[in-house]
Amino acid sequence: MAQNNLARKIVEQPETYVSAPEQTPEEVVSRNVRAAERLKLSAFEKLLIVSGSVILTVLMLLVVSSKIALSNAQHQLQHVDSQIVNVQNDNTNLKQQIGELQSSSRLEKVAKQGNMSLKNANIRNVTK
Incomplete structure (x- = not known):
């Protein structure tokens, strides 16, 4: 096989551990105190942290209140849209009623009930 050289055996060498020099408890405490200092x-940093937290809280409240206001506005818009649809349906129904009441066959029927007759000479067309 031509690929015999691809895999090579890696010889593991034992790791040598270097132990840390022993520290006295006083050195450990002084190192911790220096880190705390x-x-x-x-x-000023405390003031920045507090003011940043206050600004963040105010912004979160502002986002929540704007979401609530948006939701209320959408609800009112849906309500107004449904009222518009109802009024348009009523207008369509009333126009249909007007057309039925103005039909010539109905007018002739009402005229016959009132003992009236239709004379073409007396008819006038009125437009708005």
């Missing part, structure tokens, strides 16, 4: 916050 470096982590103290100044008054």
